[in-house]
Amino acid sequence: MTSRQQLRQHIRNLRRSLSAEQQQQASFDLVQQLLPRPEVQHAQHIALYLSNDGELDTTPLINSLWQLGKTLYLPLLHPVVPGYLVFQLYSPDSQLKPNQFGIGEPELNCSLLCPVDQLDLIFAPLVAFDSEGQRLGMGGGFYDRTLSQLDSAATKPKLIGLAHDCQQVESVPVEAWDIPLPAICTPTKFRCFSEQ
Numbered sequence: 699m700t701s702r703q704q705l706r707q708h709i710r711n712l713r714r715s716l717s718a719e720q721q722q723q724a725s726f727d728l729v730q731q732l733l734p735r736p737e738v739q740h741a742q743h744i745a746l747y748l749s750n751d752g753e754l755d756t757t758p759l760i761n762s763l764w765q766l767g768k769t770l771y772l773p774l775l776h777p778v779v780p781g782y783l784v785f786q787l788y789s790p791d792s793q794l795k796p797n798q799f800g801i802g803e804p805e806l807n808c809s810l811l812c813p814v815d816q817l818d819l820i821f822a823p824l825v826a827f828d829s830e831g832q833r834l835g836m837g838g839g840f841y842d843r844t845l846s847q848l849d850s851a852a853t854k855p856k857l858i859g860l861a862h863d864c865q866q867v868e869s870v871p872v873e874a875w876d877i878p879l880p881a882i883c884t885p886t887k888f889r890c891f892s893e894q
């Protein structure tokens with residue numbers, strides 16, 4: 699096993715071992731951290747994800763953002779190009795079905811897709827992060843590939859990684875394709891790593 703795989707397994711075990719109470723507290727604290735942020739207040743079209751594998755539960759965040767009138771999108775594994783994601787409208791009445799990883803997805807409807815460069819904000823899942831905003835994901839490269847399509851000079855979408863505090867590590871072993879996150883929010887702290 700490489701050090702990336704070992705780190706991934708270790709942190710996945712840590713977050714899966716959080717109790718239901720810890721998970722619930724974390725998911726509410728996250729909303730308190732995020733809602734006052736200008737990046738969130740000013741965004742209308744926001745992509746996020748349905749939590750899986752001990753990830754910080756995004757349900758309270760989703761409900762708060764809907765209440766604020768935000769338009770939300772979920773990632774779908776790209777139907778044609780393997781390894782990439784597309785983002786489709788997510789509303790309270792969306793019908794979901796599990797994808798190949800068992801994560802709920804709306805059924806593909808091309809008229810409801812939002813091109814990634816039209817999103818104002820993407821909340822990205824991650825397994826481990828470090829004090830420089832380097833990110834290790836589940837190992838599919840889905841977010842790295844999808845975000846690599848963006849023009850680095852573009853002002854949107856803004857990116858914010860979401861994680862439990864226990865997912866912070868000393869240093870993530872970086873690969874050439876890894877895209878660092880300019881900001882990461884945990885239940886206790888909003889961390890900015892670069893201007894965006």
Ligand SMILES: Nc1nc2c(c(=O)[nH]1)N(C=O)[C@@H](CNc1ccc(C(=O)N[C@@H](CCC(=O)O)C(=O)O)cc1)CN2
Pocket residue numbers: 747748749750753773783798799801823824835836837838839840841
């Ligand atoms: N909640 C959530 N949704 C997401 C992601 C994520 O990290 N979190 N993704 C972020 O990119 C994409 C899915 N990536 C994933 C990659 C691997 C596994 C996974 O469970 N892998 C299994 C092996 C599965 C297999 O071999 O078929 C494992 O490692 O146990 C899950 C999601 C899109 N949606």
Ligand SMILES: Nc1ncnc2c1ncn2[C@@H]1O[C@H](COP(=O)(O)OP(=O)(O)OP(=O)(O)O)[C@@H](O)[C@H]1O
Pocket residue numbers: 823824833834835836837838839840841842843844846873875876
């Ligand atoms: N921009 C890219 N273009 C082509 N291949 C890529 C790109 N980014 C990542 N990959 C490939 O995807 C595989 C998985 O990458 P990596 O381990 O960094 O995923 P990850 O960041 O953990 O996952 P994810 O982004 O889905 O959360 C690697 O084999 C890598 O070669």
